[in-house]
Amino acid sequence: MTHEPSDQTEELDAVYRKHSRELWAIFYSQCSDRERAYDAVQESFLRLHAYSGEPIRDVRAWLLRVGQNWLRDVARRKSSKPTASLDEMPNSTGEPNNFLLSEENRTSIRQALQQMLEDDRRVLVMKYALDWSSIQMSKVMDCSPAAIDMRLSRARRRLAEILEEQGYSHG
Structure with missing residues (x-):
């Protein structure tokens, strides 16, 4: 980010417009x-505005890490797990896979996602709701793309198991 106040404000606005919805979806998940x-x-974004350290190479990854750390801190302070339902999660504007076509299928998947570990849920949301690559996810989750691929494979398998246990069958 530049040091001129008006340039900095314009840059921050552009970064906000580019990333805020996506960040919200990840944090909500x-x-x-x-x-x-x-x-x-x-x-x-407040911390980005106040940041004056080394130049940030990947602003999106930096913002995600800051937000994720903030969420962890809040959860620790409250010392309780969230109780809201993933059923309230807005639908993605893009439908990356055909099996998500009906509302019934989306509801079944949201209910199954509620039962999954946070990291499994995160990789599935980043992959299928946000259409991120393994490389993009690896930057946010601080691991290799190969590790992301392994996590995705395990998360998909776990999601399939949960859906099967619920009697959901995809034809």
């Missing part, structure tokens, strides 16, 4: 609380 996800986005 982690905490299942609309307001807390919005607060995490705002906190991330």
